[in-house]
Amino acid sequence: MPLPERNQEWPPPAIRQEMRLYDTHGAWYAGDPDKLAQVYGGNRAAPMVGMDPKGWDRPISRMGGYLGRAVRYFWGTPTPAAQSRATKLHIPLAADIAATSADLLFSEPPTLKLKGKKGQQRLDSVLHEAGVYGSLLEAAELAAAYGGVYLRVGWDTTMADHPVVDALPPDAAVPEFHNGRLKAVTFWRVVYEDDRSGEVWRHLEKHEKGRVFHGLYLGDEDHLGRQMPLEDHPATAEFAELVDEDGGFDSGFDRGLLVEYIPNMRPHRMIRGTAVGRSDYAGVEPLLDALDETWTSWMRDLRLGKARIIVPEIYLTTAGRGQAASWDPDREIYSPLGGMLPSPQNPGSMITLSQFKIRVQEHAETSKHLVEQIVRGAGYALQSFAEGGNGQAKTATEIHMEKHRSYSTRGRKIGYWTPRLAWLSEAMLAVDHAVFGTKVVAERATVEWPDGVMPDPESMGRTLDMLNRAQAVSLDTKIRWVHPDWDDVQVQAEKERLRDELGLNVPDPAALGETWIPDASGDD
Numbered sequence: 001m002p003l004p005e006r007n008q009e010w011p012p013p014a015i016r017q018e019m020r021l022y023d024t025h026g027a028w029y030a031g032d033p034d035k036l037a038q039v040y041g042g043n044r045a046a047p048m049v050g051m052d053p054k055g056w057d058r059p060i061s062r063m064g065g066y067l068g069r070a071v072r073y074f075w076g077t078p079t080p081a082a083q084s085r086a087t088k089l090h091i092p093l094a095a096d097i098a099a100t101s102a103d104l105l106f107s108e109p110p111t112l113k114l115k116g117k118k119g120q121q122r123l124d125s126v127l128h129e130a131g132v133y134g135s136l137l138e139a140a141e142l143a144a145a146y147g148g149v150y151l152r153v154g155w156d157t158t159m160a161d162h163p164v165v166d167a168l169p170p171d172a173a174v175p176e177f178h179n180g181r182l183k184a185v186t187f188w189r190v191v192y193e194d195d196r197s198g199e200v201w202r203h204l205e206k207h208e209k210g211r212v213f214h215g216l217y218l219g220d221e222d223h224l225g226r227q228m229p230l231e232d233h234p235a236t237a238e239f240a241e242l243v244d245e246d247g248g249f250d251s252g253f254d255r256g257l258l259v260e261y262i263p264n265m266r267p268h269r270m271i272r273g274t275a276v277g278r279s280d281y282a283g284v285e286p287l288l289d290a291l292d293e294t295w296t297s298w299m300r301d302l303r304l305g306k307a308r309i310i311v312p313e314i315y316l317t318t319a320g321r322g323q324a325a326s327w328d329p330d331r332e333i334y335s336p337l338g339g340m341l342p343s344p345q346n347p348g349s350m351i352t353l354s355q356f357k358i359r360v361q362e363h364a365e366t367s368k369h370l371v372e373q374i375v376r377g378a379g380y381a382l383q384s385f386a387e388g389g390n391g392q393a394k395t396a397t398e399i400h401m402e403k404h405r406s407y408s409t410r411g412r413k414i415g416y417w418t419p420r421l422a423w424l425s426e427a428m429l430a431v432d433h434a435v436f437g438t439k440v441v442a443e444r445a446t447v448e449w450p451d452g453v454m455p456d457p458e459s460m461g462r463t464l465d466m467l468n469r470a471q472a473v474s475l476d477t478k479i480r481w482v483h484p485d486w487d488d489v490q491v492q493a494e495k496e497r498l499r500d501e502l503g504l505n506v507p508d509p510a511a512l513g514e515t516w517i518p519d520a521s522g523d524d
Contacts, residue, residue, distance in 0.1 A: 002206055002213045003204060003206055006224065007224060007226065008223065010224040011188075012174055018170070018274075018276060023039055023171070025147070025281050026145070026146065026169075029094055029095055029146070032090075033075075033088055040073045074293035074296070075088070075292065088292065088296050090292050091292055091295050093288065093291060093371065094281055097281070100406075101143075101144035102138075102140035104407070105136075105413060106136045107137075110448060111447070111448040112421060113445055113446045114443055114445050116440075116443070119440045119441065123425055126163060126432060129160070129162050130165060132424075132428075135166065136167075140413075142167055143263075144279070144280045145280070145281070146169050147170065147263070147264050147277040148261055148262060148276050148277040149170065149264075150167070150169075150170065150259055150260070151165060151166070151424060152168055152258060153427045153428055154166065154431075155436075157436075163432050165428070168187060172189060174188070175275075182260060184209075185207050187204070188205070191233055192235075199218060199220065201216065201228075201233055202216070202217045203215075203216055203217075204217060204224075206248075207258055208257065209255075209256055210251055211249070213243070213246070213247050213248035215247055216228045216229065216230050216236045252430055252431050252433070253427050253430040256427070258427055260420045260423050260427075261275075263276060263277025263416050264278065264280065264413065264416075265379075265416075270282070284377040287370055287373055288374060291367060294370060295363075295367065301359055301363070306355070309352070311352075379408075381403045414449055418449075421447045425444060427442075429443065430442035460482070475495055479495060
């Protein structure tokens with residue numbers, strides 16, 4: 001049976017290690033302090049026994065393996081019992097890394113080119129109407145955070161007349177790989193959970209070559225339970241009319257799956273031999289934790305550095321027996337008690353001002369170096385995050401040299417994305433033909449990536465001017481240089497407009513029926 005068996009442990013134990021990493025990296029990506037505390041165990045009610053709250057004075061064997069390692073993180077330390085509120089501060093650098101990775105890949109979208117003109121027009125229309133390039137940005141961000149992402153091609157005839165593309169995170173999928181490529185995958189989602197009875201309803205969707213299966217299961221938090229009819233829940237009722245006796249239907253794409261997995265980067269450093277990718281956060285989690293601890297310490301200095309005034313009890317004005325007392329800083333005259341002597345250390349006043357030093361420079365330098373190490377460990381240049389610049393205008397070549405590490409990482413990721421984007425064009429056109437009845441034949445596109453750096457207009461203008469003076473470049477080449485994203489029709493239209501404006505249009509010799517030679521003076 002294509003779908004999982006009843007009462008199976010879910011998620012399956014085979015992906016337990018991957019799920020733990022997804023939980024950890026997902027918490028950093030979300031930037032939610034509660035999730036970080038939950039992942040690292042910092043939401044415990046009371047600290048464990050020991051002098052050091054981070055656990056460095058206790059052996060791991062006494063602390064329970066994973067818990068012992070987690071408590072050594074700043075986010076693994078509980079809030080002290082005497083502290084009224086949690087004061088830990090999170091800096092969302094992890095989310096910035098994921099967003100920057102997506103921008104490097106798809107801020108300038110690649111071009112998908114087909115051989116046939118009709119196929120190209122239909123593909124361009126589908127990509128535009130389905131908002132595929134926006135989905136690719138979303139997918140690239142999820143891949144950077146979780147180590148990989150799934151692209152799924154589907155359709156909804158009640159909402160659109162074209163295929164659609166979804167980006168799905170890997171923490172809701174059970175993949176099956178063969179020789180490093182995705183052979184089958186099962187997505188799941190919780191459609192209903194009863195807190196009182198503990199019942200959990202799950203919808204499973206499995207993709208195989210040319211087939212898609214749907215199943216509804218009733219179980220508990222850790223087990224899949226028994227399979228139920230799709231009609232028993234509104235979230236899956238729409239699939240009941242589509243599936244056959246096996247619980248599935250034809251996908252319309254016989255050459256493969258309607259799903260592809262795009263790894264973020266390989267190899268995986270913690271799970272050797274796996275086909276899943278590694279996150280950009282892999283290996284820099286302790287540094288991200290240290291950055292949050294540094295900023296929390298900085299904010300603690302600000303709180304403790306507030307000026308506080310300590311006055312004797314005689315300076316307080318009581319509101320009555322059993323009532324609170326207050327001090328009026330604008331009051332000018334007080335009646336001292338008889339025999340009251342001034343303090344030897346401060347004979348002029350009995351009012352003490354308490355204000356601690358705020359270590360701004362120390363915290364700023366520590367944060368700066370941590371950010372540099374985190375960004376470098378993630379595979380990027382600091383300049384990609386608008387840091388480290390001197391404010392002066394730079395050419396595209398200078399920008400590319402400064403961001404060399406970022407573009408090297410981008411180039412490695414492009415190697416994983418290129419064959420998947422070629423698959424995407426074929427899968428979408430196949431669904432378009434099978435479901436919506438278009439006459440376009442499905443084919444794989446050729447993917448062309450932009451260089452990722454916007455050229456400097458001034459530098460480009462000087463280069464074109466020199467080439468033009470040397471008569472070393474044609475009008476067609478100049479237009480394509482300035483507008484590399486234009487097709488042949490747009491280039492030809494621009495040439496005609498330029499010739500009309502410059503008065504360069506000449507009569508067609510074939511139309512004149514005779515050989516026409518332009519006058520050397522330039523006059524017709």
